[in-house]
Amino acid sequence: MKRFSTSFQKMLGVSLIGILKCPSLMIARYGPIHPHTAPKLGYSSFVQLGRPRGVEKMQDRIEIFLGDITTLATEAIVNAANNGLCGGGGVDGAIHRAAGPKLLEECQSLGGCPTGDAKMTQGYNLPARCVIHTVGPIWRGGSHGEYEALASAYRNCLELAKKNAIRSVAFPSISTGAYGFPKDRAFRIAFQEISKFLDQSKVPEKVVIVCFSEDDYSRYTEAITEIGEADPKSREL
Numbered sequence: 554m555k556r557f558s559t560s561f562q563k564m565l566g567v568s569l570i571g572i573l574k575c576p577s578l579m580i581a582r583y584g585p586i587h588p589h590t591a592p593k594l595g596y597s598s599f600v601q602l603g604r605p606r607g608v609e610k611m612q613d614r615i616e617i618f619l620g621d622i623t624t625l626a627t628e629a630i631v632n633a634a635n636n637g638l639c640g641g642g643g644v645d646g647a648i649h650r651a652a653g654p655k656l657l658e659e660c661q662s663l664g665g666c667p668t669g670d671a672k673m674t675q676g677y678n679l680p681a682r683c684v685i686h687t688v689g690p691i692w693r694g695g696s697h698g699e700y701e702a703l704a705s706a707y708r709n710c711l712e713l714a715k716k717n718a719i720r721s722v723a724f725p726s727i728s729t730g731a732y733g734f735p736k737d738r739a740f741r742i743a744f745q746e747i748s749k750f751l752d753q754s755k756v757p758e759k760v761v762i763v764c765f766s767e768d769d770y771s772r773y774t775e776a777i778t779e780i781g782e783a784d785p786k787s788r789e790l
């Protein structure tokens with residue numbers, strides 16, 4: 554765990570100042586952080602998923618990060634975009650602002666993106682080398698294929714990362730902002746799709762799940778714990 558933490562901290566360009574243990578998660582805190590001036594940034598959990606299977610240990614490959622995805626130096630970050638890939642609010646707006654105008658130029662050359670699919674661009678001024686743009690479903694009550702579309706968005710991002718030999722990728726909580734997907738359900742789908750993919754593939758090596766609020770962070774870690782406690786096999790779908 555420590556070896557992984559050190560290499561990952563280098564990758565993210567932050568300094569690890571402490572590791573705490575709790576029953577189902579490894580919680581790490583990154584610094585320098587002032588608890589009053591930057592309460593939302595720098596908390597990270599290394600997910601511990603029961604007994605390691607084979608050589609790969611899942612807990613070395615998934616991290617929950619509390620903060621702004623545009624600051625992460627993973628090789629790719631995922632954008633929760635719209636069908637036109639024309640920029641917007643939320644995480645999409647933040648990514649375009651941080652990347653600069655060339656990102657929009659490249660996006661406009663891609664011919665849009667269907668819901669559940671993914672397309673890749675360069676990262677321009679972002680610390681991340683590339684951006685994987687995906688379009689999550691708009692929540693319409695749950696009977697319009699929203700669950701499958703959300704799972705598909707995660708899968709297609711990971712497939713695209715794998716195809717391009719991307720070693721580390723960070724995800725925001727797709728569809729849980731303006732698109733209104735109920736968060737607890739979205740968090741479960743996200744985590745299950747990511748763990749299922751990593752179980753079957755060595756690439757990407759690392760996935761960072763980014764939560765943008767303390768509340769999301771708590772709910773995400775709770776959802777993961779519940780998945781593990783309810784049915785350990787659910788992680789091996």
Ligand code: ADP
Nearest residue numbers: 621622633643644647726728729730731732765
């Ligand atoms: P969608 O339209 O797919 O719902 P949003 O951008 O509205 O996309 O929200 C998706 C998620 O991204 C929300 O949980 C929101 O809190 C989060 N988010 C917004 N800005 C950022 C950011 N800079 N870094 C990480 N997550 C963010």
